[in-house]
Amino acid sequence: MAVVAQEELSRVFAALADPTRRAILARLAHGEATVAELAAPFAMTLPAVSKHLSVLERAELIERGRRGPGRPCRLLPQRLRDAEGWMRDRRAFWETGFGRIQARLDETADEEGTDDE
Amino acid sequence: MAVVAQEELSRVFAALADPTRRAILARLAHGEATVAELAAPFAMTLPAVSKHLSVLERAELIERGRRGPGRPCRLLPQRLRDAEGWMRDRRAFWETGFGRIQARLDETADEEGTDDE
DNA sequence: CACCATATTCACCAAACGGTTAACTTAACC
DNA sequence: GGTTAAGTTAACCGTTTGGTGAATATGGTG
Numbered sequence: 001m002a003v004v005a006q007e008e009l010s011r012v013f014a015a016l017a018d019p020t021r022r023a024i025l026a027r028l029a030h031g032e033a034t035v036a037e038l039a040a041p042f043a044m045t046l047p048a049v050s051k052h053l054s055v056l057e058r059a060e061l062i063e064r065g066r067r068g069p070g071r072p073c074r075l076l077p078q079r080l081r082d083a084e085g086w087m088r089d090r091r092a093f094w095e096t097g098f099g100r101i102q103a104r105l106d107e108t109a110d111e112e113g114t115d116d117e
Numbered sequence: 118m119a120v121v122a123q124e125e126l127s128r129v130f131a132a133l134a135d136p137t138r139r140a141i142l143a144r145l146a147h148g149e150a151t152v153a154e155l156a157a158p159f160a161m162t163l164p165a166v167s168k169h170l171s172v173l174e175r176a177e178l179i180e181r182g183r184r185g186p187g188r189p190c191r192l193l194p195q196r197l198r199d200a201e202g203w204m205r206d207r208r209a210f211w212e213t214g215f216g217r218i219q220a221r222l223d224e225t226a227d228e229e230g231t232d233d234e
Numbered sequence: 235c236a237c238c239a240t241a242t243t244c245a246c247c248a249a250a251c252g253g254t255t256a257a258c259t260t261a262a263c264c
Numbered sequence: 265g266g267t268t269a270a271g272t273t274a275a276c277c278g279t280t281t282g283g284t285g286a287a288t289a290t291g292g293t294g
Contacts, residue, residue, distance in 0.1 A: 069240035
């Protein structure tokens with residue numbers, strides 16, 4: 001049933017809560033990159049970016065190669081899948097059973113490009 | 118294409134980063150509830166729970182009825198869908214093109230019980 | 235080896251977070 | 265209309281977070 005530890009889930013969501021870190025992940029989705037490359041788009045110092053990468057690494061959203069210059073960073077997919085799964089589970093519950101009428105109401109109420117599947 | 122403002126996404130993920138708030142959402146997936154009902158399972162004071170609800174409300178993950186005793190809380194699905202969509206987009210990028218080999222590697226590597234509970 | 239660019243660690247800081255207790259509001263019910 | 269239970273607001277406290285600059289480590293290359 002792929003039950004994920006609460007603490008891991010918390011670290012993942014906390015990591016995703018920062019726009020800089022989300023941008024880094026978006027960049028890494030296109031392929032491996034070094035710290036300097038990842039830092040380039042942002043108006044902040046290298047240590048700041050390095051910290052963000054540590055947060056992402058502790059959340060197991062990324063993985064890093066050897067230490068030192070040109071250190072490579074790459075995306076790890078599993079935790080993102082875990083988090084996505086948690087949301088899907090919530091949605092499954094609320095879309096069936098008791099919450100169902102509520103869900104229908106909400107959907108008709110805010111009629112804006114809701115993509116369900 | 119349902120492009121979601123960065124700030125909203127940050128608020129949603131930040132709200133989801135706390136286990137208490139995730140538990141509250143899980144409870145609300147089963148149906149509407151009052152603050153006292155939501156607070157019951159937790160070893161913390163009412164004001165603490167009230168704060169958590171405010172965070173969820175600012176993130177537009179929940180909605181609350183009239184103020185005062187018996188105040189009803191209910192789930193709002195849209196932001197959860199937005200966040201899920203953001204993850205799906207990341208995944209789509211990394212699963213195609215450059216990141217593809219990486220993804221295959223990860224999946225075969227993690228093939229055995231990486232999901233603890 | 236020495237050099238150099240890359241990256242991390244080390245204080246340090248201000249602001250935000252998660253919790254508390256105490257005081258105040260709000261709505262319902264005799 | 266007063267009492268009372270349910271929620272919120274206010275003030276406060278310790279910890280975490282996101283950033284800085286300065287110092288330190290790492291590894292490829294002349």
